[in-house]
Amino acid sequence: MAVFPVQQCLILLFCLCVAETTLSKSDRGKKKKENKIQVSDKNVIDRGLVTKNPTVKDIFKQHALYYDRDAEVANFQGETLAYVTPWNNHGYDVAKLFGSKFKYVSPVWLQVKRNQRGIYSIHGTHDIDKGWVADVVKGRQTQMVPRVLFDGWTYEDFTATFNSEDNIEDCIDSIIKTLKTYKFSGAVIEIWSQLGGNLRKELVHFINHMGEMFHEAKKELILVIPPPLYGKTVDGLISKADVDGMADNVDRFSLMTYDFSNPNRAGPNSPLPWVKECILALAPEQDSPIRRKLLVGLNLYGLHFKTGGGGGHILGSQ
Template sequence: MKILNALLLVTTTYYLADATLSKTDSKKASSKSFETKTRLSDVPVQSRGLVTTDVKAKDIVLDHQSYCNKKVKERHVSGDVLGYVTPWNGHGYDVAKIFASKFTLISPVWLQIRRKGRQSFQVTGLHDVDQGWIKDIIKKNSKSTQLVPRVLFDSWTYQDFESVFNSEDEIEDLSDALVQTAKDEQFDGFVIEVWSQLGGQQRQGLVHMLTHIGQALHQAKLQFILVIPPAVAPGTDQLGMFGKKEFDLLAPVVDSFSLMTYDYSNPHRPGPNSPISWVQACVQILDPESKWRKKILLGLHFYGMDYSALGASGEPILGSRVPKWIADSSQVLS
């Protein structure tokens, strides 16, 4: 399988944010975080012996938040790299400014679009927009990193979707609302997350609406990234709610697909977060001939799940918890 572009879902204090944890989960995890001072070095981690199959417990505790100051602007991925930033993880904003050059796309989780009535749409969440932070990102990266906030279709009913699908005027007004917001706020485009809301229904209507949105964004010279669910339903051999047919129809008008190849397991079927065979199948089913492979941003998770924890859904295991576990274990460090 060809090397894919990477979508980085950020959850630990080292990364930006995440796109799957809820605000509640994030607060739970942060309350248990292991605080250590970020350490800078002029020597790459490879030269310090930190990239190895023989990992030492003490190195994890001492260096889990260290990075090479001279390498912060180097990128080793030829294609696009997308990272999410969430308002409830304030440290992510600082990390984004430090490592922004490693990302071609940064998506703050800020916005929602609401249908207020016939041909009436409103983009909400603008109170979370931090123009000072945006200017810092642009200043430090000379526009090489683009800001593409995520947009959720918040509080939409099935009837709302049907009304929009059946009206070219409504689709046009919806597209205009997004374009105008991007112009007003100086965004470079949007990450649109809507497909899973209808549970695999109304695929034709969704393709039609998203095609028009994509065309409108491109006409305004804006980026259009579409979040899509896995092509193979987790834990089964069944096809998911987004398949090759929809992929082929939308690929010409979508700049990148944010593929959700994570959260494979659940409390009723605990196990790995992203089995490699499943991840490969999700990509190959969508694009078996690699025609549009460069547009697939493969979802890479940087968290695990603890299904033995109290609660119906378990809780996330963030990277910041691991060094605390190690440090608390006298046997490991002895």
């Protein structure tokens, strides 16, 4: 269990990366044996799992067990967001069973596209499972906020959109119409990292416009943002000034504090000092309004690096 010195003011985000399958309705019933959720008669504390030194044996034995009396209990006092990802078929069951533990659940379903005529459309709606959505939110405070990816956009698509207020509104309106159609509470927008740190001024303007239109439509806006730094010498793709410039119109920032290392620089996935540095880089003051909007990413997986490069994610069942 990671404990941050600043945890009283943090909002944590949990990523449900538990299984390796694609996101399609036809695959959701095909669950691997090792991913079957099983009930335990003791909680994690009584089983001795809350420790700085977990054993390999315990991980193999305990990764799929849960204490049924705590299934609907949210012990964490802040807010949580859970992604149900394309490789996370098992995440559908996890979100349905433990939905009360999350304020937000974000299935990775939707993409906004721009065609050659400059018309914006939302793709991926065929993956929306209305029955599952109802099961997750029914009788709970949980809000369904699908992730929206700006998929397949070229640099020209971005500049053509950002340089026209009409295009900006058309793009945002296409997202809002979909949120209204399916009665979603809002959306998680993933766009910032796709531009590699370029067009920041235009991005800030675009996101502010989006926040205004979302709030007018009574929808929440959660923005995915990259880490502001990688160690002492490498800046990230976003700065405190960027985040400050959007804070009035963004409800939550989903901070990607994981995958610190990569195949070319093997090392820890989310070193705790780095996570803290990222938080302080964006919100140095304890009473900062930005800090109250941060959903700090906690990876629930590891990475396995191979000699000479490459590798992949390591799951509990492995």
